[in-house]
Amino acid sequence: SCRRRTVKHLSTTAAVSTPLESRITPKVIVFSIVSGILTGLVSALVLAFIVRCIVKYMKQTPILKGPVVFSPKITPKSLQGALGNGIQLLGSNPNGKYHKMVLDNGLVVAVKRLGSPEATGSKSVKRMLQKELELLAGLRHRNLMSLRAYVRESHEFSLVYDYMPNGSLEDVMTKVRGRELELGWEVRLRVAVGIVQGLQYLHFRCDHQILHYNLKPTNVMLDSEFEPRLADSALAKIMPKSHTTVSCYSAPESSQSNRYTDKSDIFSFGMILGVLLTGRDPTQPVCVGGASVGSLGQWLKHLQQSGEAREALDKSILGEEVEEDEMLMVLRITIICLSDFPADRPSSDELVHMLTQLHSF
Numbered sequence: 001s002c003r004r005r006t007v008k009h010l011s012t013t014a015a016v017s018t019p020l021e022s023r024i025t026p027k028v029i030v031f032s033i034v035s036g037i038l039t040g041l042v043s044a045l046v047l048a049f050i051v052r053c054i055v056k057y058m059k060q061t062p063i064l065k066g067p068v069v070f071s072p073k074i075t076p077k078s079l080q081g082a083l084g085n086g087i088q089l090l091g092s093n094p095n096g097k098y099h100k101m102v103l104d105n106g107l108v109v110a111v112k113r114l115g116s117p118e119a120t121g122s123k124s125v126k127r128m129l130q131k132e133l134e135l136l137a138g139l140r141h142r143n144l145m146s147l148r149a150y151v152r153e154s155h156e157f158s159l160v161y162d163y164m165p166n167g168s169l170e171d172v173m174t175k176v177r178g179r180e181l182e183l184g185w186e187v188r189l190r191v192a193v194g195i196v197q198g199l200q201y202l203h204f205r206c207d208h209q210i211l212h213y214n215l216k217p218t219n220v221m222l223d224s225e226f227e228p229r230l231a232d233s234a235l236a237k238i239m240p241k242s243h244t245t246v247s248c249y250s251a252p253e254s255s256q257s258n259r260y261t262d263k264s265d266i267f268s269f270g271m272i273l274g275v276l277l278t279g280r281d282p283t284q285p286v287c288v289g290g291a292s293v294g295s296l297g298q299w300l301k302h303l304q305q306s307g308e309a310r311e312a313l314d315k316s317i318l319g320e321e322v323e324e325d326e327m328l329m330v331l332r333i334t335i336i337c338l339s340d341f342p343a344d345r346p347s348s349d350e351l352v353h354m355l356t357q358l359h360s361f
């Protein structure tokens with residue numbers, strides 16, 4: 001019976017141990033190791049992804065609320081206080097409104113209010129606007145309006161600039177046309193040189209080229225000495241496309257096919273030269289002897305080709321022969337700036353040389 005029991009015991013052990021051994025095959029071992037490694041890898045990747053997302057979120061520029069001030073003359077409190085008080089409207093357009101505002105320390109500023117929920121509602125647009133505004137606040141040139149501060153309230157951005165008592169070139173030329181003000185050729189040429197020096201700074205002197213995108217007389221402010229300062233530089237770019245305005249100052253390639261380069265700014269500058277030379281308002285078709293002769297650009301090109309360029313010059317400032325010769329040379333430069341092909345237009349660098357060589361300021 002003892003032998004029988006031993007046999008029985010042995011047979012029981014064999015019955016238990018054989019299936020287990022047969023299950024732990026090299027295949028199973030390899031599979032377990034591989035699946036272990038894979039699970040570990042996937043968990044590590046998921047963890048790394050989560051950590052990356054958290055770090056990215058924490059690193060994101062915070063969207064600032066309230067005033068961001070770049071000038072020692074402005075305090076956030078005085079700005080916030082003035083924004084709540086009565087302010088005077090200076091100008092209005094689809095991109096926003098310009099107001100005049102007096103701070104409690106007596107400083108007079110011009111405030112441009114930008115935005116609407118659909119234009120600046122999303123966080124990414126607000127963040128992008130904020131980044132661009134910081135960049136614009138860093139620009140410093142005597143022919144540029146400096147951004148002194150900005151305030152974000154909900155969906156609205158208020159941009160703060162120095163107030164210019166002489167207003168814009170448009171305001172001044174309106175007075176000139178209404179015979180309320182006389183603006184001689186030397187001052188007009190100085191205005192032209194200042195504008196193109198501002199453009200030269202944006203196009204060639206900044207870390208990355210900046211284009212104005214909306215150069216026209218309402219965006220050229222004049223200080224008390226009639227020194228011009230470009231306003232709204234690059235603002236049209238940071239506003240959504242639907243808000244960019246096309247005017248008679250826009251280059252053909254930008255109004256027709258939305259292509260914009262530094263040479264498109266030069267076309268707009270050419271239109272401003274045309275305004276300074278003729279005193280005319282290019283938003284109106286040119287009428288000679290009661291008949292319309294097309295746009296200001298077409299009229300200037302026609303007169304130049306037919307040898308009648310003198311006819312274009314503003315009669316109210318014609319006098320000295322030297323000045324008249326200078327004006328005729330500027331007219332030639334104007335026509336090159338208004339070339340249909342951007343490559344045919346001079347750069348702002350070249351224009352600074354061309355215009356300063358005409359006259360020693």
Ligand SMILES: Nc1ncnc2c1ncn2[C@@H]1O[C@H](COP(=O)(O)OP(=O)(O)OP(=O)(O)O)[C@@H](O)[C@H]1O
Binds near residue numbers: 110221245
């Ligand atoms: N810093 C400032 N100082 C004094 N007046 C200003 C100042 N900024 C703007 N203005 C006034 O506001 C007017 C321009 O308003 P605004 O920029 O809204 O018009 P716009 O140039 O036609 O518009 P946009 O530039 O968006 O196409 C100027 O003609 C000027 O009278």
